[in-house]
Amino acid sequence: MKTNRPVSPRQELQHERALYGAILALHSVEECRSFFRDLCTPAELQAMADRWSVVELLERGLPYREIHKETGVSVTTIGRVARYLTNGNGGYRAVAGRLGAARGT
Secondary structure, three states: OOOOOOOOHHHHHHHHHHHHHHHHOOOOHHHHHHHHHHHOOHHHHHHHHHHHHHHHHHHOOOOHHHHHHHHOOOHHHHHHHHHHHHHOOOHHHHHHHHHHHHHOO
């Protein structure tokens, strides 16, 4: 997050909500892919993709070291994802649950 920005906390929240609204307006995986490729740097996109790939493996109960071997994601990042999966805002669980239900798992 940037510092010394002339944006109030209220404006910051409005900007954040506008971003989420933009994401919800996407209609397909391809639209989403194009949007995120325009929005994010390759490194930001890779970091998010790495974190998301870890969620399913944690949900399956794989040990951190095995997840690291399979994905190349650092054990520190795996631990961070695990913390948020357990004690975060519920976002990982909500989406993982919906996708699991859609796949019939």
